[in-house]
Amino acid sequence: MTRDEVLVARGLRKAYGDRLAVQEVSLALRAGEVLGLLGPNGAGKSTTVGMICGLTTPDAGTVTLAGGVSLASDEAGYKRRIGLVPQDIALYEELPARMNVALFGALYGLASEQLKRRTDEVLAMVGLSDRANDRPATFSGGMKRRLNIACALVHDPEVLLLDEPTAGVDPQSRNAIFDNLEMLKAAGKALIYTTHYMEEAERLADWLVIVDHGRVVASGTQAELFARLPAAQTLHVEIAGEPDDAALAGLPGVTRTGQRLDIRVTDIGRDTGPVLAALAERGVQVRGLASARATLEDVFLTLTGRQLRD
Template identity: 40%
Template sequence: MATAEDSAARAGQPLVMAKALVKRFGTLEAVRGIDLDVGRGEAFGFLGPNGAGKSSAMRMIACVSPRTEGELRVLGMDPRTDGPRIRARLGVVPQEDNLDAELTVRQNLQVYGRYFGMSRAQVRAKAMELMEFAQLSDRADDEVEPLSGGMKRRLTIARSLVNDPDLLLLDEPTTGLDPQARHLLWDRLFRLKQLGVTLLITTHYMDEAEQLCDRLVVMDGGRIVAEGSPAELIARHCTREVLELRFPVGENGQALPEMDGVAERVERLPDRVLVYTDHGDAALNAAHAGGMRPVSSLVRRSTLEDVFLTLTGRSLVD
């Protein structure tokens, strides 16, 4: 018999669809009427400051937190009535690793596989496959506790793939890792995407979102304030380039020279001035011609971080 998931796949429907989705905790409205859809094989990102509603949205999609209002379909099913069936097809990578530290790498995978009703032979074969994928084969019989942070993170991702999920939810997948470990994880996640696994990612790393996400939403105050591919968001909300003029602390108050036709927006920070422009070299020449003498200057392309800060501000949110 065809399942709702099979029907959704044949019809080309999104794997995740939300309309006017709301989540309240008492009087606190954490998610305030968001609309989104995530297509099969897509890498979709949630960006936003602390308290923006990202985690609340992810928990509803993961079928561990009921929605308050609105519509939600995951794999073509309703989490209110089909939560167990949906969870059986999900892979979840929590922000904090929750591995069994007293078991070996191999045992962590095999025990988890048994939760999904796999036979001993199946979990043995799957564990071998996933250890190779995560580059942990040489640590198969080592206990988890002495592993590095990057190895533990790779094992957590490998464990989430035991049931061959159609949708993989990753909450801050590379937080706390060094650059080498982050790039290795990016490579593993990119390979999953090539294999057709749909990725749903929350991250605080803008370069990670640019590297991994086909599309993303920026959330702030429980609402979606922007949506699109990284390139589309940069083109829509920022200039092509940014000129950074650095000054000694307290000495960035120099009057900017006339930059009509060169600078679209200027932002003053404690130690530097940011000039948003489509022509960075022309803006730098105008600054020098106008008598500005920064300690250093840099013309760089605009990034997703520039977009993020433009949309959500620079104030710290606790």
């Protein structure tokens, strides 16, 4: 474990009968960093999160916090440093929002004055101060998600695990959650974030781990993962007339649709000039030019395939 790492998981493995849900998953999380944990349905994301937070016992592997603290060495101390926002809403629907947060804080041993202060702080952070005395049964889905986050933060953990925290919420609540997470990151918290929404991972994640069939198939920064694509950017070229298809065939990575050419390149700045020169040599008249870069979804589908996962 390096000096700025707050959590390191090594060789995590979990089987349910004959099915290996997680196989040799390793990852490291640093202070002030969001790690995006991505994968298709059934890839092992939630099982991995469960092992990291101590809800699921791994068959093999270790998870260690800074200072060498682990579930094996100090379970209570370990769990006090972890906050979990589960995939399924975990609230007492008939208790007021304030009591929900206070209950979770009391379970972590917060004293009365500290508990009141922290309860007020986290409810304000998630925008629920004015509904603190209302029951979650009266809340929208987005409000329940935000209250779940408040419950996970009341004991001020170093590490926050969020398992699809924006599932089923409206755009306003989603953006409020993003703002909360970016504020936590700026404050030095370490976050693990699982999601099926690639645009969320693109916005939030500093480091990405993609799992499939229980194994890590890729990890790195977004730039490092984009570099694994055979072509990470596309030139969209509008042409005049009907050029000779045989001439176009000499250009690599070209797809023609009517009078539009889609040309896959690795670097727009470097490759645009040579592509335009090659078209001019072939007598192709260019009427318009646009470009687009690959998305994280392109990377994800390249690594995990397009087969449905139900």
